[in-house]
Amino acid sequence: MGNAIGNICRGTCPSCSKGKIFEKNGLLYKMRMPKMHENCAVCGYKFEKEPGYFYGAMYVSYMLTVGQAVGLYMILAYIFKFDDNFQIFLLIAATMIGLSFFNMRISRTIWIHLFKN
Ligand SMILES: [Zn+2]
Numbered sequence: 001m002g003n004a005i006g007n008i009c010r011g012t013c014p015s016c017s018k019g020k021i022f023e024k025n026g027l028l029y030k031m032r033m034p035k036m037h038e039n040c041a042v043c044g045y046k047f048e049k050e051p052g053y054f055y056g057a058m059y060v061s062y063m064l065t066v067g068q069a070v071g072l073y074m075i076l077a078y079i080f081k082f083d084d085n086f087q088i089f090l091l092i093a094a095t096m097i098g099l100s101f102f103n104m105r106i107s108r109t110i111w112i113h114l115f116k117n
Contacts, residue, residue: 004113011109014116016043021109026101034105047112054108061107065096068103 003017013019019040026034039046048054069092076082076091 008106008109008113011105013040013043013045013047014113015045016040018042019045021047021112022105025105028098028101034101036108049115054111057104057107057111060110060114061103064103064107065099068099069096 004014007014007017011021013021019037019042021036021040022034023037024032024035026032036047038048072092072095073088076088082088082091
């Protein structure tokens with residue numbers, strides 16, 4: 001389990017813990033999506049087991065996004081004492097866009113690790 005968490009943080013293969021899952025991180029300002037390797041470069045583990053395999057990762061992504069939005073709301077409302085909900089909404093929306101590629105990478109990585117075999 002500790003190994004899986006380390007692999008998720010490093011974005012490495014669930015099978016050998018060495019190969020990287022993503023070839024490129026993606027750049028939001030260039031609208032370049034993160035690019036995945038098809039197979040692990042070290043052990044050949046296939047990351048996308050079937051077409052549509054990563055639809056399930058959207059649930060992981062949704063969970064992460066809701067958690068981040070609620071967390072950010074708490075920080076803005078109770079620590080920074082924002083009292084304008086519209087300002088909070090704009091800040092949360094901007095943050096969610098900023099984190100979208102990160103969330104896509106991490107949710108796919110978690111998904112791969114959830115169903116490794
Ligand atoms: Zn591997």
